[in-house]
Amino acid sequence: MIATLAGGVGGARFLDGLVQANGAENVTAVVNTADDFELFGLRICPDLDTVLYTLAGLANPVLGWGIADDTRATLDGIAAFGEEPWFLLGDRDFATHILRTSWLREGALLSEVTDQFRRRLSVSTPVIPMTNDRVGTTIETPGGWIDFQDYFVRRRQQDDVIGVSFVGIEEAHPTPAALEAVQRAEMIVLAPSNPIVSIGPILAIDEFHRAISDRTAPAIASSPLIGGKALKGPADKMMETLGHESTAVGVARLYEGLIDGFVIDHVDAEQAAEIEELGIAVLVTDAIMHDIADRGRLAREVVAFGESLHVKASA
């Protein structure tokens, strides 16, 4: 069984590849919830939804998030009432948020709600929120601290990120099934998601960090930066303004002690030696998922690479 830590679009697509390569039941998704938020009184879980929609084959193929061919009459209605429709939610997508909010208010745990959606969408892969506790992400910009989605969506990542805080992370505990998946995994894979705001919150929960530090199974990450650029999202710019190197090496340093192998793209081949100096084995390949079928190709390479590795002694 492969336990995968994942954020939104990139993580979801990579998970889809792992499912193609290994079978749906042999992959467990542990998904970031630190960018969850409330909008119009509804609980929105962008990463969980993106993972579920992607694994269900429903995701908008161009955007990566939202549901394919969704309409937006409800949001238009909300806008017609004078509310700013700054976060795009389709009509089908609203169904998810309405039901989730309703079930949570009735007392269900987020993990239970997510599992309901998983079953109703006929997704066989366990998809587990990293925690059932509320965690939020706030972003420090030169203008002050703002909510993550404010930074990410409303302000289109235009601000320099000079600090990141996961509010509530110290009191948050892993969803038991997620922690167990990581502890019992035959391989741990960090998806090519944003290392700061997608993988970062999962690793910031003490029990996950310890479980991965103390692993006996190999742990592999696939670089989200290729040629110093993020394929999607602000990971590159964010790395830079936070004082990290915006390169594959920079990401590998963030994961030092937590991974045994790192998958980088051919364009970054010259960084392999520097990454290996960190005690991390390197696979140089085509690290871009060019289309849906190609997700499986990258996943197969990552898994074969992981199987070839011995776990380093933990610190």
Added chain:
Amino acid sequence: MIATLAGGVGGARFLDGLVQANGAENVTAVVNTADDFELFGLRICPDLDTVLYTLAGLANPVLGWGIADDTRATLDGIAAFGEEPWFLLGDRDFATHILRTSWLREGALLSEVTDQFRRRLSVSTPVIPMTNDRVGTTIETPGGWIDFQDYFVRRRQQDDVIGVSFVGIEEAHPTPAALEAVQRAEMIVLAPSNPIVSIGPILAIDEFHRAISDRTAPAIASSPLIGGKALKGPADKMMETLGHESTAVGVARLYEGLIDGFVIDHVDAEQAAEIEELGIAVLVTDAIMHDIADRGRLAREVVAFGESLHVKASA
């Protein structure tokens, strides 16, 4: 100023006529909330919404409720998740329920929320929920007690109604602005809504009953039964199974002591004498609103009739 007690579709159309006849600012709508309920965690207020949508010119012209040309992708999404879509909600309509629920949870009163919608829909007529307290309607059928919307929508009014209970009505108090509108009105009008489940709950709130019993302004009702039949909804059948006469006279008896005049249709002209024996003046006219313009005609006749009446001494 005319204070109007109203339920859903029939009441909303009649209110529209009063607005046409008297000007938007000269009419206040006091609207039933006893059939409000929660669905998918959202607060639905069918009568308030029908009144607002109708006065805003947005209502579905055929159904009378919902928004014209609305789509139903969100409800389809909810159904795709396996939930029964027994209560039809359009996408634009969902916007109302989402925002209302959100504002109520933030602590706003229903009257404040309703006034927000009124202003955002550019409706000039004050539209006031009868109460800010939660009241529910339950229906006794031969099979037992069921929730009103279960009876009304899900089971399509197929059950005999042998009892009606307004849960919470004893503890409910009028919205201050609604009570004041009734107390200060130059005329009180009971719309041709269901006398049992639409007008009934308003009159079941003690302060409203007393204010109308003690009125100094004339009070008029327009019969919702014409030729013994309700133009819409189950009022006729409900009257019968509850032991009332399913006629204009039967409705007049329910309103005895609370109205000075009653408007009935030509087909019921022979009942005029019996109604007058109750101490209620009668106007016989065409009591059907045949189209949108015709709503104004009926309203003008009702208002002129009211202006011609002296208020009887209250009991």
